[in-house]
Amino acid sequence: MSQPNTNPASGIHVALDELLALSAQARGTALAEVRRSAAARTGLHASRWRGRGVDFRESRIYQPGDDIRHMDWRVTARSGRAHTKLFEEEREHGLLLMVDQNPGMRFGTRVRFKSVQAARAASLLAWMATASGDRVGAIGFGGGIHGEVKPASGRRGVLQVLRSLRDWDQAARAEHESLASGLERARRLLRPGMRLILISDGFSADQAAWATLARCAGRHELGCILVTDALEQAPPPPGRYALSAGGARHMLDFDDRQLRSEWPRHFALVRERVRSEFTRLGARVVELATDADLRRSLAPFTARMQGPKDSSA
Numbered sequence: 244m245s246q247p248n249t250n251p252a253s254g255i256h257v258a259l260d261e262l263l264a265l266s267a268q269a270r271g272t273a274l275a276e277v278r279r280s281a282a283a284r285t286g287l288h289a290s291r292w293r294g295r296g297v298d299f300r301e302s303r304i305y306q307p308g309d310d311i312r313h314m315d316w317r318v319t320a321r322s323g324r325a326h327t328k329l330f331e332e333e334r335e336h337g338l339l340l341m342v343d344q345n346p347g348m349r350f351g352t353r354v355r356f357k358s359v360q361a362a363r364a365a366s367l368l369a370w371m372a373t374a375s376g377d378r379v380g381a382i383g384f385g386g387g388i389h390g391e392v393k394p395a396s397g398r399r400g401v402l403q404v405l406r407s408l409r410d411w412d413q414a415a416r417a418e419h420e421s422l423a424s425g426l427e428r429a430r431r432l433l434r435p436g437m438r439l440i441l442i443s444d445g446f447s448a449d450q451a452a453w454a455t456l457a458r459c460a461g462r463h464e465l466g467c468i469l470v471t472d473a474l475e476q477a478p479p480p481p482g483r484y485a486l487s488a489g490g491a492r493h494m495l496d497f498d499d500r501q502l503r504s505e506w507p508r509h510f511a512l513v514r515e516r517v518r519s520e521f522t523r524l525g526a527r528v529v530e531l532a533t534d535a536d537l538r539r540s541l542a543p544f545t546a547r548m549q550g551p552k553d554s555s556a
Contacts, residue, residue, distance in 0.1 A: 254355035257412035262366040262405045268538050269370035274338065274377070274438070275546035302326045336436060337378035337394045340365045341429055342408065343422075343443035343470075344415045345385030350472060353534035357470040358415075360533045361442045362408040364468050367537055368440060369401045371545060379404055380432055384425030385447055386415030393432060417490055423451035430455070433463060440466040440544070445517040453520050465526035466544060469517060472533045475510035478503045 302315040305325035318326040342365050348358040355363075369379045373396070380394030381404045388411045392403050422443070433439060439459060459465060478497050486493045497503055514530070521528045531540045538545075 254351065254359060257359055257362040257409045259405060259409045262362065262408060265363060265367045265537070266370045266401075268367055269374055272371050272538075272545045273375035274368065274372050274544060300329045302328055336376070337380070337434065337438070338368065338372040339394060339429060339432055339437055339439050340368060340379070340381040340404065341425060341439065341441045341443070342381060342383050342411070343385050343425075343441075343447050344383050344388040344411050345419055345443075345447050346415075346417045347444055347446050348385070348470070349415070351533040352472055352474045353532070355533050357444055357472060357533055358412060360531060360535075360537075361468075361470050362412060363537055364442050364470070364531055364541060365408060366401075366405055367541060368544065369404045373397060373401045378437075381407055382425060382429045382432065383407065383411040384422070384428070385418070385420040386411070387418040388415055388420075389428070391428060391432060394434075394437070420447065421449040421452065422447045423449050423455055426452055426455045426459070430459065433459070435462055438464040438466065440468065441521075442468045442470065443517075444470050445513045448513075448517050448520075456520070456524055460524040460526070465521060465524055467517065467521045467526055467528045468541070469514055469528065469530045470533070471510075471514070471530055476507055478506040 302318045303326060305314070305319075305327045309327040313328045315326040315328045342361055344358070348361060349356050351357055351359070365381065369381075372379050376396070378394040378396045379400045381390070381392040383390035390407055390411050392407050394400070395403060422441070425447070429439060456465065481498045481503075484495045484497060486495055495502070497506075518528045527543050529540060529543050531537075
């Protein structure tokens with residue numbers, strides 16, 4: 244269970260001191276690896292992908308289509324059969340966070356807004372990535388925000404991300420931007436082997452985004468954190484409720500049976516669509532409620548850091 248929020252304002256706006264304090268929750272954990280093999284934390288990590296690169300991996304029997312420039316003439320002469328060299332490409336081990344700033348994220352009925360929980364999730368992941376030697380960057384999209392933080396290493400890199408999360412929250416306006424648009428900017432910051440994690444409620448996802456993500460999936464590990472609120476899971480008790488959206492005031496009549504029936508279904512369809520598309524691309528997807536325990540909810544993205552005795556396992 245999350246701790247009670249004693250400062251009401253901190254549930255509405257992103258607070259830098261809260262993001263800084265999350266470094267304590269990151270201790271002893273690191274981002275879990277899926278595609279990449281274990282390697283020393285030097286900033287560059289050997290991937291399992293084969294191709295032209297800097298490290299020789301092995302020789303194997305020549306196959307039609309192999310680059311003749313990579314022929315292993317020594318093994319060919321010794322065995323009497325044509326062999327070609329395979330290389331293991333070094334790839335940058337880093338994290339790029341895409342944080343949705345669209346107006347719909349500024350909503351919440353339990354403890355905090357979705358936008359605040361999204362910033363907290365991004366911060367915790369950034370601290371974890373830095374603890375394992377990774378570079379961290381961020382993209383803010385939606386709400387009139389076109390923010391970019393180029394991936395950087397160490398505490399300085401994390402602080403740049405945290406300050407930007409605070410600034411984006413303060414500057415966001417009632418303007419919508421699609422996920423596809425944000426992804427085009429994200430692709431400029433991605434380097435081979437980096438992972439990309441989207442933090443959003445899913446409503447920014449458009450059809451054009453899936454083709455872009457499919458191209459990213461071939462070179463990057465993808466992840467998605469779907470931020471939800473309790474009111475999206477089930478309608479409130481019958482009655483009339485005032486809702487403010489984009490500066491306009493709306494009244495919702497939850498005495499209406501049809502509205503009560505369709506309300507949770509509408510949100511569920513959005514979440515399921517995003518989940519299925521990311522899952523199809525081999526990505527991890529987790530749901531994060533506004534009142535959820537952050538570290539426990541993000542456990543699928545993390546792994547306990549190994550001590551010296553386990554480092555060679």
